Amino acid sequence: MIVTLLISVLIISAIAAALALLLVIAEYFFANYGQCTLTINKEKNVTVEGGSSLLSALASQKIFIPSACGGKGTCGLCKVKVLDGAGPLLPTEEPYLSQEEIKTSFRLSCQVKVRKDLKIEIPEELFNIKQYNCKCEEIRDLIHDIKLFRxxxxxxxxIKYIPGQFMQLLAPAYEKSKEDVYRxxxxxxxxxxKSIIDFIIRLVPGGICTTYCFxxxxxxxxxxxxGPYGQFRLTDTDAEMIWIAGGSGIAPFVSMLYHMKNTGSRRKTTFYFGANKTKELFLLDEMKQFEQELPNFKFVPVVYKPDENEKWNGETGLVTEAAARNNKNLADTEGCLCGSPGLINASIKVLKELGMKEEKIFYDKFA
Amino acid sequence: MNLTSEFYHALIVCISAIFTQNILLTYFLGLCPFIGSSREIKSAIGLGAAVIFVMTCTCALNWLVYHYVLVPFHLEFFRFIMFIIVIAAFVQFVEMAIDRLSPSLYQRLGVFLPLITVNCAILGAALFMVIRDYGFIVTVGYGLGSGTGWFMAIVLMANIRSRLHNDAIPKGLQGAGITLIIVGIMALAFIGFTGVLAGR
Known part of the structure; x- marks a missing residue:
């Protein structure tokens, strides 16, 4: 009995060990791609260890491609133009690339494996992206579920960034999450x-990073x-602008307002900001300040349903309804939107109905 | 048994494993990836081809392990664990090998190979070959036939499902529900093959 037990354990372990050894040897031979050279924008050459994904190979060279999912192939943000050496398009990439992008050889850098020398093209501004170590200096309650983190x-x-851009904040592993997460x-x-970064963050129930922050x-x-990442920014024109935001979507506009103040902008700008209740409005003093400092800026808070016993003589209803009430023809106006997908889609619809051209609507949609 | 009759037997077993004793439609093994990946014809073909390949190879490997390691040491009761280990290691090995040697084949099979490790049809085939006491050549034929049968079933199902895209299916039955019903009907249809071959 005991002999049988011993023999069986020995045999099974021996076979498992033999198979494991075989795999280790195989990995050594097969997964060893040696050094590969990445040619970036035809001028810059970097040498990386082959075998990893293009995204992590670039990250090891301190070139950070935006990625919200951390290389799992689910966000579709890490698009990079690979001119040569990437192999055929993978089924995991297809859903995130348009026909146009496929034709111009865009790939998801988290799915492309570095097997040989690659020729890639990266927008110049991505070289500006760096990893920052920082210290939390201030946490300010704005309303019950929104805080400002400095x-x-x-x-x-x-740091140098364009107002409207975003950063990816690291939530290190803690009780509720086992791994590092970037949001x-x-x-x-x-x-x-240049040494300060503010975020305005709403607590998402069950959210890994927001729970960490709060x-x-x-x-x-x-x-x-x-960071910084993102294409959401003010245009270089003098055209009149309409901004629409809700909740923490106010964040990029605060930065834009500072920028307009710094440059003495006289652009006509109306900012429709939506909230459910009057007590969910915030940064009102700051907005008043901006209104005084910027000659053509107007802040329009819109409360969906003010309580009956409180005095509210501003706009009511949906923020899109308020925008529609106050504007007739927006053919020459630009729109900037930031908030939940629901808000953005509704706003685009309303703005287009008012005659705004689709290519003049810019937005930053919360994923 | 001489070699010719052994090959003949293998051929019979192979054909019978495709039609009369289809591992999916008769034994309902490997149902999970079958339902999951039969939405598109392209991925069904990829997965099916990977199953044929892995099933044939692991059946042969497991036969060798069983008859040359487990039987001499009287460890037949360990075959479940042993077969799983062999299958997992083999799939890992093959994945690495074709990733390096044939990237284009890897692109076609690559996504599906790791999935197959947990396909119970692969283990099922290995266990059947033991229960039925097949010889080595017959086992290879059986693995090939079972894999081909699974391939055929999933490609047929993918074709049927692609035709269902525009049909109004009751909400509760969409997806896995209607697929299970169709598998049932397909299985009934395959009973028609019984008796064509008395393959064992």
Whole structure:
């Protein structure tokens, strides 16, 4: 009996070990791609260890491609033009690429494996993306589920970004999440103050990063973020603008307002900001300040359903209804939107009905 | 038994495994990837081809392991664990090998190979070959036939499902529900093959 037990354990272990050894040897021979050279934008050459994904190979060279899912192939943000050496398009990439992008050889960098020398093209501005070590300097309650988090950059100590762009904040592993997670938040600070990054974050029930920020992050804690990312920004024209946002979607506009103040902008701008109740409005003093400093800026808070016993003589109803009430013809106006997909889709519909051209509507949709 | 009759037997077993004793439609093994991946014809073909390949190879490998390792040491009761380990290691090995040697084949099969490790039809085939006491050549034929039978079933199902796209299916039955009903009907249809071959 005992002999049988011993023999069986021995045999099984021996076979398992033999198979494992075989796999290790196979991995050594097969998965060893050696050094590969990445040619970036025809001029820059970097040498990386082959075998990993293009996204992580670039990250190892401190070139950060935007990715919200962390390389799982689910967000579709890490698109990179691969001119040569990527092999055929994978079924995992197809859903995230348009026909146009496939033709111009765009790929998802998290799915492309570096097997040989690659020729790739990356937008110049991505070289500006860095990893920042910073310190949480202030946490300010705005309303019951929205807070403003201020971070001071430590290393590197200053950042250059375009108002409207976002950063990816790291939520390190904690009780509710086993791994490091990056989440994207719009920058809400004054671009002139290069060592400060503000985020305006709404607590998402069950959200990994927002829960971390609200319940675990304390003033004085160290934090990590990378960026800046994103194409959402003010245009260079003088055209009149309509902004629409709800909740924490106010964030990029705060940064834009600082920028307009710094540059003495006289652009005619109306900012429709939606909330359910009057007590869900915030940053009202700051907005009043901006209205005084910017000659053509107007802040229009819209409360969906004010309580009956309180005095509210501003706009009521949906924020899109308020925009529709106050505007007749928006053919020459530009639109900037930030908020939930529902808000953005509804706003695009209303703005188009008012004559705004689709290519003049810019938005930052919360994923 | 001489070699010729052994090959003849293998051929019979192979054909019978495709039609009369189809591993999916008669034994309902490997149903999970069958339902999951039969939405598109392209992926059904990829998965089916990978199953044919892996099933043939692992049946042969497992036959060798069973008859040359487990039987001499009287460890037949360990075959479940042993077969699973062999299948998992083999799939890993093959994945690495074709990733390196034939990237284009890897693109076609690559996504499906790891899925197959947990396909119970693969283990099922290996266990049947033991229960039925097949010889080595017959086992290879049986693995090939079972794989081909599974391939045929999933490709047929993918074709049927692609035709269902525009049909109004009751909400509660959409997806897996209607697929299970169709598998049932297909299985009934395949009973028609019984008696064509008395393959054992």
């Amino acid at each position: 971070f001071r950059l430590v290393e590197p100590s200053d 994207a938040y719009s920058i809400a600070s004054d671009p002139a103050d 319940n675990y992050l304390k003033v004085g804690d160290e934090a990590k973020m990378n």
